[in-house]
Amino acid sequence: MSRKKIVVALSGQPNCGKSTMFNAITGSTARVGNYPGITVERMEGYCRAQNYKINIIDLPGTYSLTSYSMDEIVARDVIINEKPDVVVCMLDAVALERSLYLVVQLLELEIPVVVGLNMMDDAKRKNIHIDSKALSELLQVPVVECIARRGIGKKDLINSVIDIVENKKRENIPFYISYGSDLNPALKEMIELIEKNKFLTNKYPSRWLAIKYMEEDENILQQGKENESIHNELVHIVKRVEKHTDKTLKTYPEALVADYRYGYIQSLLKHGVISREYAFKHSFSEKIDRVLTQRFFGPLIMLLVLYLLFWLTFQLGAYPQNWMQNGFDYLGQLGNSYIGNELLRSLVVSGIINGVGAVLSFAPLILIMFAMLCYLEDLGYMARVAYMLDKIFKAFGLHGASVMPFIISGGIPGGCAVPGVMASRTLRSPKERLATVLTVPFMVCGAKATVFLMLADIFFPNNKTNVMLILTIASWCAALIAAKILRSTLIRGAPTPFIMELPAYRLPTLYGIITHTWDRVWQFVKKAGTVIFAISIVIWAFMTFPQLPQKQKVYFNKMRREVVLQSKNLSKERNHAALSKIANLEQETALKHSYGGRMGVWLERVSKYVGFPWQANIALIGGFAAKEVILSTLSTAYSLGDPDNEEAISTSQGRNSTEQSGIISSSMLGRKLLTNSAWTLPMVISFLLFVLLYTPCFVTIITIAKESSWMWALLGTFASLAFTYALCVIVYQVCSVFM
Amino acid sequence: MVIPMRKMSKNQIGIIKSITVKGELGRRIRDMGLIPGNKFMIIGRAPLYDPVAIKMLGFTITLRNSEADHITCEVSDSNCL
Numbered sequence: 001m002s003r004k005k006i007v008v009a010l011s012g013q014p015n016c017g018k019s020t021m022f023n024a025i026t027g028s029t030a031r032v033g034n035y036p037g038i039t040v041e042r043m044e045g046y047c048r049a050q051n052y053k054i055n056i057i058d059l060p061g062t063y064s065l066t067s068y069s070m071d072e073i074v075a076r077d078v079i080i081n082e083k084p085d086v087v088v089c090m091l092d093a094v095a096l097e098r099s100l101y102l103v104v105q106l107l108e109l110e111i112p113v114v115v116g117l118n119m120m121d122d123a124k125r126k127n128i129h130i131d132s133k134a135l136s137e138l139l140q141v142p143v144v145e146c147i148a149r150r151g152i153g154k155k156d157l158i159n160s161v162i163d164i165v166e167n168k169k170r171e172n173i174p175f176y177i178s179y180g181s182d183l184n185p186a187l188k189e190m191i192e193l194i195e196k197n198k199f200l201t202n203k204y205p206s207r208w209l210a211i212k213y214m215e216e217d218e219n220i221l222q223q224g225k226e227n228e229s230i231h232n233e234l235v236h237i238v239k240r241v242e243k244h245t246d247k248t249l250k251t252y253p254e255a256l257v258a259d260y261r262y263g264y265i266q267s268l269l270k271h272g273v274i275s276r277e278y279a280f281k282h283s284f285s286e287k288i289d290r291v292l293t294q295r296f297f298g299p300l301i302m303l304l305v306l307y308l309l310f311w312l313t314f315q316l317g318a319y320p321q322n323w324m325q326n327g328f329d330y331l332g333q334l335g336n337s338y339i340g341n342e343l344l345r346s347l348v349v350s351g352i353i354n355g356v357g358a359v360l361s362f363a364p365l366i367l368i369m370f371a372m373l374c375y376l377e378d379l380g381y382m383a384r385v386a387y388m389l390d391k392i393f394k395a396f397g398l399h400g401a402s403v404m405p406f407i408i409s410g411g412i413p414g415g416c417a418v419p420g421v422m423a424s425r426t427l428r429s430p431k432e433r434l435a436t437v438l439t440v441p442f443m444v445c446g447a448k449a450t451v452f453l454m455l456a457d458i459f460f461p462n463n464k465t466n467v468m469l470i471l472t473i474a475s476w477c478a479a480l481i482a483a484k485i486l487r488s489t490l491i492r493g494a495p496t497p498f499i500m501e502l503p504a505y506r507l508p509t510l511y512g513i514i515t516h517t518w519d520r521v522w523q524f525v526k527k528a529g530t531v532i533f534a535i536s537i538v539i540w541a542f543m544t545f546p547q548l549p550q551k552q553k554v555y556f557n558k559m560r561r562e563v564v565l566q567s568k569n570l571s572k573e574r575n576h577a578a579l580s581k582i583a584n585l586e587q588e589t590a591l592k593h594s595y596g597g598r599m600g601v602w603l604e605r606v607s608k609y610v611g612f613p614w615q616a617n618i619a620l621i622g623g624f625a626a627k628e629v630i631l632s633t634l635s636t637a638y639s640l641g642d643p644d645n646e647e648a649i650s651t652s653q654g655r656n657s658t659e660q661s662g663i664i665s666s667s668m669l670g671r672k673l674l675t676n677s678a679w680t681l682p683m684v685i686s687f688l689l690f691v692l693l694y695t696p697c698f699v700t701i702i703t704i705a706k707e708s709s710w711m712w713a714l715l716g717t718f719a720s721l722a723f724t725y726a727l728c729v730i731v732y733q734v735c736s737v738f739m
Numbered sequence: 740m741v742i743p744m745r746k747m748s749k750n751q752i753g754i755i756k757s758i759t760v761k762g763e764l765g766r767r768i769r770d771m772g773l774i775p776g777n778k779f780m781i782i783g784r785a786p787l788y789d790p791v792a793i794k795m796l797g798f799t800i801t802l803r804n805s806e807a808d809h810i811t812c813e814v815s816d817s818n819c820l
Contacts, residue, residue, distance in 0.1 A: 063770040063771055064766070064770035066766055066770070068763050068766065068767070092797070092798075094797040094798070095772070095795075095796075095797035095798040096797065097772065097796070097797070098771070098772035098795075098797070098798065101770070101772070128797075251757075252761060254761070254765070254766065255758065255761075255765065255769070258766075258769040258770075258774065259774065259775065262769075262774050276796075285799070286782060286794070286799075289782075289783070289792075290783075293783065293785065293786070293792075294786075295786045296786075298786050299786050383801075387785050387790060387792065387801050388785050388786055388787075390785065390789070390790055390803065391785065391787040391788075391789045391790075392787070394803070497763060497764045497767040497768075497802075497806060498790060498801075498802060498803045498806065499764075499767050499768060499771055499800065499801070499802040499803075499806055500771075500800070500801060500802075501771065501798055501799065501800055501801075502792060502799040502800070502801050503798075503799075504798075504799075
């Protein structure tokens with residue numbers, strides 16, 4: 001027997017336990033997706049009850065249903081466009097008055113609502129007594145008492161939903177709030193106008209439309225403009241009321257609407273719904289906050305927590321990352337031994353396995369980072385971090401919560417911009433968030449750190465730590481200045497209101513964290529399988545084609561034969577050395593011959609102003625795939641062969657292994673570079689700076705595009721390239737004069 | 740005595756008198772439950788003195804000083820804790 005379908009939208013204010021209830025009801029069926037075109041997450045799941053399959057859409061948590069934030073527009077659009085059978089609205093019983101503000105707005109949309117009165121246990125502990133029956137009668141909607149963390153109330157919620165659907169209670173429930181003698185007559189006039197002309201009434205209730213015009217709701221005004229004459233008449237009425245209220249009450253319609261809504265709620269509550277002690281007793285959370293946000297210890301503890309999060313991400317992440325890397329290495333070996341065709345082997349091993357493998361090895365990092373971030377967020381600590389740091393970040397046009405993406409991206413050297421960009425999801429203000437996403441790639445990620453360590457080892461062997469420190473400080477300066485520039489040009493505009501809740505500390509539920517984290521990692525892995533797969537092949541082809549002409553291949557083969565012929569007179573080692581020298585020379589020639597190499601040579605016209613020879617150029621081009629590739633490409637370009645291809649390609653994991661290969665190749669590469677006339681001190685400084693800032697690697701660019709848009713991702717890439725080039729020209733030229 | 744919220748000191752209790760800003764900020768302030776007539780207490784300021792944290796009945800809100808400027812409050816000198 002096929003089950004009948006019910007669609008339910010789950011609504012509620014942030015921190016009311018809505019997601020906990022969603023997880024309790026839907027269990028393992030929950031899936032995270034994105035609303036098309038924007039980065040608001042869409043959670044969906046289902047459950048079965050009686051004869052129904054109930055699909056549940058978890059709306060973003062919003063305090064209200066205006067149209068200022070993406071979250072609110074999404075919540076409203078789902079309710080209006082997807083027409084769920086019932087909207088379940090979760091309330092925080094402790095903040096009942098404010099929570100009801102959302103319920104009132106839902107009821108004004110004239111849709112069937114079920115209220116879930118959550119956190120009843122907290123309320124009892126705080127001596128708040130709520131008469132849910134009285135509330136239900138006054139509001140004329142079912143009210144279910146819940147404790148979402150323990151799954152209490154979920155059955156009753158579902159039963160109430162089914163009850164509404166079966167008894168066709170959705171045939172309408174007019175809901176009426178009086179907006180006072182100043183607004184009521186105008187509203188009536190507007191409603192008549194709207195109904196007479198069927199103005200947007202196919203989508204929205206007429207009274208709601210009138211109220212939205214009164215509130216000057218941007219989204220609705222925009223839609224209304226299509227019918228200009230009615231739109232103008234409505235706006236005219238609002239203007240008239242505005243003039244009047246400004247003169248008599250020194251206020252404006254929008255504020256009046258809110259005041260009357262809260263007034264309505266107050267009058268509800270006075271009908272014996274709630275009784276509590278009106279005292280500002282210090283709660284448990286406040287006592288914790290006295291330490292955690294204390295003037296001196298607060299920042300100290302925060303630094304410790306941030307550092308711990310960072311350290312755990314990359315320490316714990318190193319193990320699974322190593323396993324994955326070993327797995328891919330093994331695959332590469334399989335490829336090397338079983339694929340006969342030289343070109344195909346190169347494509348599969350160097351192109352696909354190395355490319356996709358390097359990217360997939362980010363997955364464990366993202367998993368661990370998100371799990372911990374999710375934990376801190378659900379715990380309520382992230383809000384405190386934003387609270388403590390906001391003043392600093394505000395100065396650069398960012399938000400207190402921007403700190404997390406910066407740290408994870410490599411604010412402490414060794415991070416990674418991919419999880420860093422994704423961590424910006426905790427930011428709720430769109431402008432600040434975009435500025436954060438575009439500037440975090442300047443940080444010293446693990447891949448850049450290996451390049452810096454090696455070059456510092458070669459050129460500044462006695463000052464390695466100082467070089468790292470200076471580069472780290474430079475990255476912070478560059479990122480913050482770039483953010484400031486962005487926020488005063490392209491992403492200009494007043495700061496998004498900071499005002500936010502400091503939620504009470506609550507231990508997160510493990511289940512919620514696991515499902516949320518897993519889905520995000522899965523999305524990333526899917527991306528690796530498609531876009532990243534394709535780009536890996538393109539980059540490989542760029543560095544491989546066109547291949548050396550036959551004549552030159554013959555020439556190298558001839559050299560080999562000569563070595564073999566003379567081998568009788570030589571020891572085995574010297575024979576081997578001579579052969580690998582030829583192989584390296586062939587590799588260098590092939591690289592220079594490829595499109596990438598030609599581009600490197602061609603780019604010398606531009607790069608001479610920053611002092612880079614073609615070998616450096618092609619290394620930087622390779623670095624676009626992943627920054628560690630800069631080292632291996634540099635080695636190839638100076639015909640050293642790949643010092644240790646697999647390990648150089650592997651990402652920030654396994655510090656030990658990279659350090660080992662660093663020692664081997666840095667001595668060889670070091671000798672080459674130190675004696676090379678192109679690698680002067682000014683050039684090295686300009687090269688270090690260039691690597692620090694030039695463009696994000698392509699995985700980061702794709703992540704940025706996913707978190708904002710392709711336009712912003714490409715703009716950010718080219719703008720940072722231009723900015724870095726200009727900076728390096730200045731640095732190189734000035735240094736050349738003085739050194 | 741009516742003063743802007745920014746001028747209030749820690750542990751001082753006040754009643755919101757008016758919100759003097761229109762547009763997004765004004766709406767945000769009201770949406771978060773800061774509406775005329777509601778009682779609150781300043782519970783602290785961030786280590787760098789901005790933003791400020793206030794306790795309402797049942798929840799805690801933090802906002803920047805520049806935002807608190809737009810909220811006027813009725814306070815009496817005697818109601819400090």
